[in-house]
Amino acid sequence: MHSKVALVTGASSGIGEATALKLLAQGYTVYAAARRVERMRSQADAGVHVLAMDVTDDAVMRAGIEEIIAKSGRLDVLVNNAGYGAYGAIEDVPLDEARAQFDVNVFGAVRLIQLALPHMRAQRSGTIVNITSMGGKIHTPMGAWYHGTKFALEAISDCLRMEVEPFGIDVVVIEPGGIKTEWAGIAAENLLKVSGTGSYAPQASAMAKLMINEANGNRQSPPQLIAETIAKAVNAARPKTRYAVGFGARPMILMRRLLSDRAFDSLMRMAARMPRSAQRRSCGAAS
Template sequence: MTTPKTALVTGASSGIGEATALKLISLGYTVYGAARRTDRLHKLAERGMRPLAMDVTDDESMRRGVDRIVSETGRIDVVVNNAGYGSYGALEDVPQEEARRQFDVNVFGAVRLTQIVLPHMRARRSGTVVNVTSMGGKIHTPLGGWYHGTKFALEALSDCLRMEVKPFGIDVVVIEPGGIRTEWSGIAADHLEKSSAGGAYSGQAEAVAASMRSEAMAKRMSPPTVIAEAVGKAVTARRPRTRYATGFGARPLLALRRVLPDRAFDAMMARSVGLPR
């Protein structure tokens, strides 16, 4: 009898992480869903997911989680680094403490978890590391400097890692979501208002936050399942693509970024959120 493959998904308590965990379960994986608060994972546990308390900014909690998975299943075949959030605000306004936290969660947490998982994958000479970045790892939006910085960084790190682990039979895949219907926009808007409301950038902050919260924008967003489907394709492919861009706006905006001059792209993005060009 073939032993089921094992997957670890971070940020599994909602949105993309939840949809991805359910997709991998449907593909026959033993899935561990990680989140800081496991009380939000009970619904998924009823559908076959194994809840795992994990904070990607806490080295010990990541080690404990990986040790538990290996002790219970003997393997880790897939890790989906999905945990992350959007911290928006003018570069001048965002406190250094918050900027560092954005990198700790979105970049260093993903890389550190990968470091802990890789020895187990190398021992089996197989595995897939899936890093959920964003179309925001290739484009820029007003007042999103620190967030985009984390996603650009994770894109570059993924490229380097892909070359490093290839000799061990390990794949590295980048998933670049476009606009997805999750809690992300509301959280980013809250951070934006906290950082830049009332100051020199308040007019920009109000416009961008309103755009993030608008019903018109929410209606255009894609469901998280489109990202889960992309992850499913990547982990089951014999030779997965290095990148999967999907979700509202992802492919058109990435294509425009490749062909438009910088200032023309700046003007287009400013116009999209109601800012003067």
């Protein structure tokens, strides 16, 4: 029997790298895709097939899928992990940057799904794993465009799940909480560049400090926890539709479900220790 074949995007570090190595250890033929392939030598040495791929380049994505089919003859698992967080006040973030965030986090994932589905339908089997975030269920200050992409991918996954179920294809959403990767530090740095001066500076400074403190703290979960969850999902006969995993994911999603909009807003402001001057002072506001 041939081993199952998996494609993991955003695999040069963090969750993507951990997932590629985990699936490899479980006997999968793994193709790991990223822009920074120079960082993937250890994966290649371990037996992972490394692909140079920019998920905003249609020709490159098409060539990558074609290479996988030509070499391995099938594609059983697609893990859409490529993504980044561009934080900043809505007023400050240029629309070109907002579009770029959607191009990577949403349209890149959807295009790979479109390219993979004909092969999965022909097999009458397959699993599509979309990495969203607890940020696809909650909101934080300065994160509108990032959260917008994750909310969008959650909704797309729900629609896709119903469409492909008749073909024996599963769609799984992974909602990581706080994970110890480069993500938070990069997002905080970008936030300060975009909104670190001007009207939104107090909020931006507070939020960036929270992100950096969380990134440098000991409470963040390791990326291997997400990799193990993905492996569990793709090997299950009937996987869950969603897995909320990692530091803070389940309690934060639960609180968002239970609290009113304004109550959750207040919780987020307190968590970020927003300065009073950056908060609206109102009494008795309705939810």
